[in-house]
Amino acid sequence: ASGRYRLSTRSEPSLGPRGAGHPPGHPHPPGGGGAAKSSATVSRNLNRFSTFVKSGGEAFVLGEASGFVKDGDKLCVVLGPRGPEWQENPYPFQCSIEDPTKQTKFKGMKSYIAYKLVSSHTGQQVHRRYKHFDWLYGRLAEKFPVISVPHLPEKQATGRFEEDFISKRRKGLAWWMDHMCSHPVLAQCDAFQHFLTCPSTDEKAWKQGKRKAEKDEMVGANFFLTISVPTGPGASLDLQEVESQVDGFKAFTKKMDESALQLNHTANEFARKQVTGFKKEYQKVGHSFKCLSQAFELDQQAFSAGLNQAIAFTAEAYDAIGDLFADQPRQDLDPVMDLLALYQGHLANFPDIIHVQKGK
Numbered sequence: 001a002s003g004r005y006r007l008s009t010r011s012e013p014s015l016g017p018r019g020a021g022h023p024p025g026h027p028h029p030p031g032g033g034g035a036a037k038s039s040a041t042v043s044r045n046l047n048r049f050s051t052f053v054k055s056g057g058e059a060f061v062l063g064e065a066s067g068f069v070k071d072g073d074k075l076c077v078v079l080g081p082r083g084p085e086w087q088e089n090p091y092p093f094q095c096s097i098e099d100p101t102k103q104t105k106f107k108g109m110k111s112y113i114a115y116k117l118v119s120s121h122t123g124q125q126v127h128r129r130y131k132h133f134d135w136l137y138g139r140l141a142e143k144f145p146v147i148s149v150p151h152l153p154e155k156q157a158t159g160r161f162e163e164d165f166i167s168k169r170r171k172g173l174a175w176w177m178d179h180m181c182s183h184p185v186l187a188q189c190d191a192f193q194h195f196l197t198c199p200s201t202d203e204k205a206w207k208q209g210k211r212k213a214e215k216d217e218m219v220g221a222n223f224f225l226t227i228s229v230p231t232g233p234g235a236s237l238d239l240q241e242v243e244s245q246v247d248g249f250k251a252f253t254k255k256m257d258e259s260a261l262q263l264n265h266t267a268n269e270f271a272r273k274q275v276t277g278f279k280k281e282y283q284k285v286g287h288s289f290k291c292l293s294q295a296f297e298l299d300q301q302a303f304s305a306g307l308n309q310a311i312a313f314t315a316e317a318y319d320a321i322g323d324l325f326a327d328q329p330r331q332d333l334d335p336v337m338d339l340l341a342l343y344q345g346h347l348a349n350f351p352d353i354i355h356v357q358k359g360k
Contacts, residue, residue: 086184093121151345271329279322286318
């Protein structure tokens with residue numbers, strides 16, 4: 001009746017766009033579209049009500065969620081300078097992804113690429129395949145219905161052992177890992193820590209941790225029970241203000257979705273022209289100068305030697321310019337597009353997250 005409500009167990013997920021899954025200090029990702037999806041990606045559901053049911057939001061609102069929440073499962077929300085936000089990870093860390101190597105199993109009958117992961121908080125080295133990343137993504141996307149888990153780089157059935165593809169995937173996984181390690185909730189999740197620390201050679205320990213994560217009861221409606229919110233002065237939020245912020249964020253993500261898709265198309269087309277068209281055109285000019293140089297070589301006069309060398313040098317310069325054009329995208333456009341792919345994966349998640357927010 002007053003237009004205001006206090007953060008409580010029942011209203012915990014209504015934290016606004018920032019509380020819905022962004023680490024403090026991280027802006028909402030400026031990406032768009034769902035182009036960067038993996039096999040574990042939950043498809044965007046057109047039935048908005050079923051999304052609310054599937055997330056557990058309906059069961060939580062109706063009081064059907066029940067379970068014992070251990071201290072280690074609690075997710076704390078605090079009041080930051082810009083409103084409610086997830087409590088920072090007290091032990092931040094980073095994880096590198098390097099040295100993709102081709103390995104085999106079943107006496108060489110099956111081949112795969114393994115990536116070396118080294119976490120700064122343990123210094124431990126493990127090797128993980130893409131399917132391990134895919135499993136982790138699926139568990140996190142299921143467990144955290146109001147947190148945007150970025151999509152993994154796309155799968156590829158053919159050419160997956162080619163050098164360019166392996167390098168591009170490693171970079172995409174590195175962007176993904178940087179985001180995961182910086183997120184105050186995802187970085188501390190048991191499944192994520194198991195992924196980072198379980199020895200690669202201990203298959204039994206890996207399967208035990210995997211089964212434990214898959215049997216996690218704090219998912220769906222029970223997930224909302226794990227959220228601990230601030231109390232006391234200043235903990236009340238104005239409902240109309242929250243709704244206004246959510247609507248503003250919804251409009252922002254929609255516009256960024258459209259803009260990022262346009263940038264993705266334009267940049268890819270520009271890169272394609274640099275690699276093929278521009279290079280070809282400069283090399284055509286270089287070839288023409290080379291032909292002229294060859295013509296002058298037929299003239300054996302001494303005074304023609306300097307001019308002949310200058311023309312040959314011009315031909316080589318045009319060839320070199322063509323190669324520079326072809327190589328330029330990997331210097332600027334490719335890194336930007338790799339990062340944009342991560343943002344696109346985020347924005348594909350937000351419609352469902354916003355729907356859960358509004359439903360509660």
